[in-house]
Structure formats: C-alpha cells, structure tokens
Amino acid sequence: MNQQHPMDEPVALATTTREPTDWWRDAVIYQVYPRSFADSDGDGTGDLEGIRRRLPYLKGLGVDAVWLSPFYASPQADGGYDVADYRAVDPMYGTLLDADALITDAHALGLRIIVDLVPNHSSDQHxxxxxxxxxxxxxxxxxxxxxxxxxxxxxxxxxxxxxxxxxxxxxxxxxxxxxxxHLFAPEQPDFNWEHPAVADEFRSILRFWLDMGVDGFRIDVAHGLVKAEGLPDLGGHDQLKLLGNDVTPFFDQDGVHEIYRTWRRILDEYDGERIFVAEAWTPTVERTANYVRPDELHQAFNFQYLSTPWDAAALRRIVDASLDAMRPVGAPATWVLSNHDVTRHATRFANPPGGTQIRTPGDRELGLRRARAATLLMLALPGSAYVYQGEELGLPDVTDLPDEARQDPSFFRAEGQDGFRDGCRVPIPWTRTGSSYGFGDGGSWLPQPDGWGELSVEAQTGVPGSTLELYRSALALRRAQPGLGAGGDPVWWDDVSEGVLAFERPGFACTVNVTGAPVRIPAPGTVLLASSPVEATDGEIELPGDTTVWWATA
The missing domain is CATH 3.90.400.10 (Oligo-1,6-glucosidase; Domain 2)
Structure with a gap:
C-alpha cells in the first residue's frame, strides 16, 4: 500500500499543556528586528506599534517568546546597537508607553518579551x-x-x-x-567594566526594564565586557574576526562570569522566570557552556551549530558536542540558523559552504529546499530554538542592494564582517501588493526586491506546501508531541545510510537526507511532517535529497 504524505498536513496528536516552569528550556523564540518588521506610521521604518499590531500573527505562528533587537535612543550608527540612552525609546520606534503597551499585549496573548541589552559599548553620543x-x-x-x-x-x-x-x-x-x-565602530566606544560606576549603571538598567515587565535579556557581545589586564598586543594571534576561534585578550575573558553572577542574583529577585541569553562567540561549545552555569545565564547562542555546513557527519558532531557540553551545567542547548548578523540560511545553503556572509544568491531552489530541511532538523533537537523574522517565509538574503542604500557600518570599512548584513535586514513582506508589500504605507528604509510579494504572509497563508505553513505545522507538532524539544533529553542515533542523519527520541524519530539524491530507508513509524513530499511503501520510504521527515514511533 502506498501513502502520499504532504509537507504540511501533520498527523493529529493529542494536545498537551506545557508546564509553566522552566519555559525557556524548550522555547521557540522569534527574533524581531524592529526597523524591518512592521511600520505603523508610514515613515518607512518599523516601530513598536507595528510590532504590537502583528503580535497575533506571532501567536498564531506558534512561538513562545519574542526577542526584540534594540529600540533604545540611538544615533543608529550600527542599527541601534550604539545606545545613547538605555532607559529611553528612540522616537523612530515610539515611546516608553508604546513599549509598555507591547509588553502588556504580548503577555495577554501568552507571549514573553525579551529585550536586547548592549553592555560592551555605548554610543559616542551617550x-x-x-x-x-x-x-x-x-x-x-x-x-x-x-x-x-x-x-x-x-x-x-x-x-x-x-x-x-x-x-x-x-x-x-x-x-x-x-x-x-572601540571593538566595533568608532561611534561605539567600549565601556571599562573595571570601573564600579559601569557595573552600578547596568544593574540599574536591568531593574528598570524588569520593572517594566520584560521577561528577559539577550546580552549583546556577552563575551566582550572584560579585557585582559594591560590591554596586551595580539602579537602572533590571528587578527580579530567575530567568528574566529583564536583566544584573544578582548573576548571570552574569565572575568565576565562574575558580572553575570551578580546579574543573576538580580534576576532571581523577580517572579515569572525571567531569563538571560548570551551572545557569546567562543572558540568551543565547552567554553560557551561556562556562560550557562547554574548561577550565571540561562542560554547561550550556539554559533558553532549555525556555522556548520550542510553535511551529515559535521552536523552529527556538533549536535553531540553541544548536548555533551551543556549537560554537565544543566543548561539546554540552543539551535539557530539565521539572525540579523549573518546571511539567511536559505541563501547560505544555496551557496558553497565557507562563510556566514554570502554575496551571491546562489541556487535559490536548492537553498530553500535545504533551509526547510534544516529547520525541521533544528526544531527536532533537544533544547530551545531561535527563529529570525522572515525565515518562516523562506526569505533569501537580498544580495544586490545598491551601495547607496547600504547602512551596515562594516560596509564602509575594510574587511571585518564584510559589510553585507543589510541583506538579511530588508523589511519583510506581509501582502502581495502595496508600496512596501504590507510593511507600511510609506515605502521601506531598505529597498525590497521585485517579487517580494509572492513570498509574503498573505501569499503563503493556507497554501499547502508553503514554507509558512510548514513552520506553523512544525511548531504546532513540537508543542503537542510529548517531550519534543525538552532540554535535557538525549538523542539516539541510527546508522541507516551514508549521508542520512537519523535519530530517535521518546515516541519520535527524525530522518534527514543531506545528499542531493533520493535514498530508500526503512520507515521508523508514521509520518508526521516532511519538508518535501515523501512516499512510504510497505515499511520503507523514498527519502528525497535535502529532505527531513518527522515520525511518530509510539
């Protein structure tokens, strides 16, 4: 008997209610880049009111929390990561009353709000x-x-x-x-964290936003606050790269951990399970684990996973290494494929491996197919997952922005991060038509490409096989399937075929074909969801290339 299994029609499962405790251990957290999410006043720039109006969409998508990139008062030399006043909302985004309304409405929908904190440096206008x-x-x-x-x-x-x-x-x-x-732009001078006034100020800033009701903080450059004594030369070390793996006197110094122990004591005074998330670029996942010891932070982004190529052996190694590193400290692993600083994974996987800043569109069809498969793999792993706005639409990077439109400060300096982060920050499309495809009534601060409307929320909603419906189905299943996403659970690997990742968890199995060719393998259960159409026949399945399948095994 043959059974056709569409990509976005999952087998119904009994709904379970997630325990309110330790919500962050298996949460799916959606990153909003405020400037590019939704514009409520038609000035071409996204704002807090625009985000507030779109909260029902995020609730319907199935995420647990929303992380907001900076919306503080800023000259915008680096997209708001140059903060002039940590207790004020920049007028381009609204007011403190708008922030309060956003937090209140999110909580009414059962969504949590995480805000960015930028403690490594301020604006030169601070x-x-x-x-x-x-x-x-x-x-x-x-x-x-x-x-x-x-x-x-x-x-x-x-x-x-x-x-x-x-x-x-x-x-x-x-x-x-x-x-x-200034480890970043000249407009971003680094704080001296040896000075007690700096520590006092940030403890006060934490309390200000906690009192506003936020549920946590994503800590920008969490690995950079403390510099080695005497600021020694790099000497024979490789020159600085954010994704480098060399030990440097300005990143990942042991002194940062006492800062976070102090912060954790403040956070624990507040009810509601508030959390810290570290942006910590470290040489190894073992070093990353130091940031999430029980008396420090709750989560740390897994950049080693984000940087892993689409290769079965490499993916298996980093999954095992991540879980092994987090287990001794009792923290969940986190999984992320895209964010505001790197090329969207739909474009990254469309190009040869080797970087997080890609300058060519590559093979769009291949990139999207791999991106969908990679998303189902990520959402099947134990721990917490991060979704960057627009990836649920399968958006690619915009690689052909005109030079005069670019605003990434590294674009205007030599080498560094290559200066192509604007491509993943183009405002997202909500409707098929309109001056900015539903982003707002007054155009968009970065030009949107022709055809953007066909990738919009409107164009994909209710359409079988669309990337948006795949995400909605996956997040609904993740919430309903008992234990799926649970932070501390192991995975049990099965060796089924070269180039195929296959693992099991209680009542669940996941198979991923990272090759470009179909593979016939035993079917471990009943198909729940697939990133591409699949066909099961007499206990076997023809698993297409670059495809992930979820299975119910009990």
Whole structure:
C-alpha cells in the first residue's frame, strides 16, 4: 500500500499543556528586528506599534517568546546597537508607553518579551562619553571607557594592535590626542567594566526594564565586557574576526562570569522566570557552556551549530558536542540558523559552504529546499530554538542592494564582517501588493526586491506546501508531541545510510537526507511532517535529497 504524505498536513496528536516552569528550556523564540518588521506610521521604518499590531500573527505562528533587537535612543550608527540612552525609546520606534503597551499585549496573548541589552559599548553620543571628550584629559568620566595615550614619538600610533570587528584599527584618536577603544565602530566606544560606576549603571538598567515587565535579556557581545589586564598586543594571534576561534585578550575573558553572577542574583529577585541569553562567540561549545552555569545565564547562542555546513557527519558532531557540553551545567542547548548578523540560511545553503556572509544568491531552489530541511532538523533537537523574522517565509538574503542604500557600518570599512548584513535586514513582506508589500504605507528604509510579494504572509497563508505553513505545522507538532524539544533529553542515533542523519527520541524519530539524491530507508513509524513530499511503501520510504521527515514511533 502506498501513502502520499504532504509537507504540511501533520498527523493529529493529542494536545498537551506545557508546564509553566522552566519555559525557556524548550522555547521557540522569534527574533524581531524592529526597523524591518512592521511600520505603523508610514515613515518607512518599523516601530513598536507595528510590532504590537502583528503580535497575533506571532501567536498564531506558534512561538513562545519574542526577542526584540534594540529600540533604545540611538544615533543608529550600527542599527541601534550604539545606545545613547538605555532607559529611553528612540522616537523612530515610539515611546516608553508604546513599549509598555507591547509588553502588556504580548503577555495577554501568552507571549514573553525579551529585550536586547548592549553592555560592551555605548554610543559616542551617550552622556558619559560626550562629557568625557568635552572635559578632556583628567575627566573622571574617561575612566568609564578605555582612553589611552598612543605609541610613537608624538603618540600618533594606536595603543596596541587590536582590530575592530568591522575592519580597521580598534582605536580612534580624540582631538586632544588620546585614543579610545572601540571593538566595533568608532561611534561605539567600549565601556571599562573595571570601573564600579559601569557595573552600578547596568544593574540599574536591568531593574528598570524588569520593572517594566520584560521577561528577559539577550546580552549583546556577552563575551566582550572584560579585557585582559594591560590591554596586551595580539602579537602572533590571528587578527580579530567575530567568528574566529583564536583566544584573544578582548573576548571570552574569565572575568565576565562574575558580572553575570551578580546579574543573576538580580534576576532571581523577580517572579515569572525571567531569563538571560548570551551572545557569546567562543572558540568551543565547552567554553560557551561556562556562560550557562547554574548561577550565571540561562542560554547561550550556539554559533558553532549555525556555522556548520550542510553535511551529515559535521552536523552529527556538533549536535553531540553541544548536548555533551551543556549537560554537565544543566543548561539546554540552543539551535539557530539565521539572525540579523549573518546571511539567511536559505541563501547560505544555496551557496558553497565557507562563510556566514554570502554575496551571491546562489541556487535559490536548492537553498530553500535545504533551509526547510534544516529547520525541521533544528526544531527536532533537544533544547530551545531561535527563529529570525522572515525565515518562516523562506526569505533569501537580498544580495544586490545598491551601495547607496547600504547602512551596515562594516560596509564602509575594510574587511571585518564584510559589510553585507543589510541583506538579511530588508523589511519583510506581509501582502502581495502595496508600496512596501504590507510593511507600511510609506515605502521601506531598505529597498525590497521585485517579487517580494509572492513570498509574503498573505501569499503563503493556507497554501499547502508553503514554507509558512510548514513552520506553523512544525511548531504546532513540537508543542503537542510529548517531550519534543525538552532540554535535557538525549538523542539516539541510527546508522541507516551514508549521508542520512537519523535519530530517535521518546515516541519520535527524525530522518534527514543531506545528499542531493533520493535514498530508500526503512520507515521508523508514521509520518508526521516532511519538508518535501515523501512516499512510504510497505515499511520503507523514498527519502528525497535535502529532505527531513518527522515520525511518530509510539
């Protein structure tokens, strides 16, 4: 007997109610880049009110929480990651009242709100830094940043050989001759976390937003706050790359952990299971695990997984390594495929492996097929998963933005992160037509490509086989299937065929064909969901290339 199994019509399962405790261990968290999500006032820029109006969509998608990239007062030198006032909403996004309404409405829908915290650096327009520059040498405010004399006869050379993530020196010289450190753009001077006023300020900022009702914080550059004593040269080390694997004197220093222990004590004073999520680029998943020890943070992004190529052996190694590293500290693994800093995985998988910043569209059909399969694999693994806005529509990166439209600061500097992050930040399409495909009534701050409307929410809703319906089905099944997503569970691997990942969990199995050719394998159960159409015959299945299948096994 032959059975056809569409991609988006899952077998019905008994609905279960998730326990309210430890919600974050298996949560699916949706990242909103506010500037590009929804524009309520027609100025071409997304805002908090636009997000608030779209919360029912996110609830219907099936996510548990929403992470908002920065919406604080900022000159926008780096997309809001240059913060001038940590307690104010930038007027381009709205007001504190809009933030309060967003948090209130999200909670009414059963969604949690996580906000970005940017503690490694401020804007150069932050009051502290402006006064430090204006007051000149001897200003006590300079001690809250890293001001140093230069090298050379007249101090004309930077204090050390560190480079900015965005390219070029990590030092800029002030008008009075002193140099200040910025691991990112010159408009983002690094705080000196050895100064007690910096620690006091951020404890106050935490309480401000916790009192506003937020459910947690994603900590930007969580690995960068503490610098090695004396700010030594890199010397023979590789020059700085955000995705590098070299030990450096400015990233992943052990001193950051005492900061997070202090923060955790503050968080634990509040009810409702508030959480911390670390953006911590570290050499190994074992080093990442240090950030999520029981008295520190709750989760840390798994960038090693994001960087893994579409290869069965490599994927199996990083899954095992991630679970093994998190188990001793009692933290869940996290899984992520896209975010606002890297090429969307629908484009990354359309190109040869080897980077997170891709400049060509590649094979769009291949990339989307692999992206759908990779998503089902990610959502089947134990732990928490992160979804970046628009990936549920199968959006590719926009790789042909005109130079005059780009705003990524690293685009205007040499090397660094390559300067192509704008491609994953193009405003998302909601409708088939309109000046900005439903994003707003006044165009969009980055140009949307022709044909964007056919990838829109409107175009995909209710359409069998669409990527949006695949996500909706997968998230509904993940919530309904007992134990699926649970943070501490192991996976049991099955060796079925070369190039095929196959693993089991209680009552569930997942098979992934990462090759480009179909493979016939035994069917481990009843098909729940597939990323491409599949056919099961007499206890076997023809598993197409670049396809993932979920199974009920009990």
């Amino acid at each position: 009051e502290w830094f402006r006064r430090a520059v204006e007051e000149g040498p001897g200003s006590p405010l300079r001690d809250r940043y890293h001001f140093r004399p230069g090298k050379g006869v007249d101090g004309e050379l930077p204090p050390n050989d560190w480079e900015s993530v965005f390219g070029g020196p990590a030092w800029t010289r002030a008008a009075d001759g002193a140099w200040f450190l």
